[in-house]
Amino acid sequence: MSRELGIGQSTAYRVTQSLLQRGLVRPRVEIEPGLLGYALEAVVALTVSPGGMREAARTLARHPSARYVSTNAGTFSVVHQGVFRDEEGLAEFLTRDLAELPGVISFDVSVVLQALRRHWLDREDGRLAAVPGPTDTGSGRHDDT
Template sequence: MSLLDADDLDLVAALQHAPRAPLSLLAEALGVSASTVGRRLARLESDRLLRVIGQLDWSVSGEGHPWHVWVTAEPGGAPEVARRLAELPGTTLVAVTAGTTDVYCSVLPERRADVRDLLTRSIPATPGVRSARSELVLSATAKSDAWRLPRLTDAQIHRLSVHAAPDTPTGPPPGPAPLTDDELRTLGLLAADGRTTAAQISRRLAIGQSTAYRLTQSLLQRGLVRPRVEIEPSLLGYALEAVVALTVSPGAITDVATALSTHPSARYVSTTAGHSCVVHQGVFRDERALADFLTHDLAELPGVTSFDVSIVLEALRRHWLDRADGRLADAASARDGG
């Protein structure tokens, strides 16, 4: 897909650095008028190509951690299997793939008790599924909100970062504690639209604007919600997306995961309990870039003993957002499974 021009890409890059920045700041950083930025953003949203969502921390999006699931389908059945899996509650990402398996998905049920049924009954019993392999995510060293389109100058990044600083989490979320009703409702609004302002939250929830501001800043600074740009990588010039499951010697798992989290391709890097030790979900400009990653970058990491590659052919769902042909669904909720 090639529906974005250079100015659109610059705007996407600016939003990735400062998802909640006002139009005036985005315009200043990009050297255009605020009205121009507003029109471009409105067009991208109305064309269902881009949405700024709120990526919820695992502690509030479900019980426990996500699971990676690789599915082998009956011959010719991968697209229909993927569609059916996307309809299951708890599936956060579903993609038709080529390579090791036919469908890759990530699941994070709202309740830990639902995991057993989802992994042992619902997914294996889905018509067209021949087999399924699942692995528990233990930790994530890189999440999708950290990936950046490399288009901005250092000066532009600095200008945006300074103003976006209040929205940057200042530390890990606190220990388990019940959230208030107002916090939960505010999280819901920010998850659906990461650019929702305190004034808008005040009106929607019928609470004082100062209260809405304190709630919003508290949730952002505690890392319970992280605003992020949701857009298909192919629209940004990354024609290939791969899920690379690595087998790593036990003593090297942390070092390998940390190293991969800094790789330019990294959108989601996690350590797992299962056959794979580390899973790297990355985006690449073309086949040569993927080849360099597999034959050079991975080869230079001590401790990597083997890896399997699944190439994403079509994503039907990401972060609870359904999509088709690269466009986001008209209406969907937004949470994050990684």
């Protein structure tokens, strides 16, 4: 990091430690779900009665499949992005877990065929792609001028 930023190693270390201690950055591990046996990813967009939005979203956020849950203004008031081991796991989620949520009027399911970008990270063949450097021109070659 010090080399990329053009600062000394001790300065980079102190800045990093300060950011971590103040909770301004948090390191995390990003693992492709398919590598852990969760081969199916789906986005479930729900229309929920206004009085049930928050509770539905909170309940879905606690579900083990949840990777992303939001409340929204628009056609779909709650969106759940989840990972499942297979079609049977998704079907169980839809017919059991969603059926128990109060206020659900309707829902729409989209199965993800290929994730090309997730959490600001590009994907290639289900794996993290190479991270471009600060002078990357997007052509695969670095512009040193």
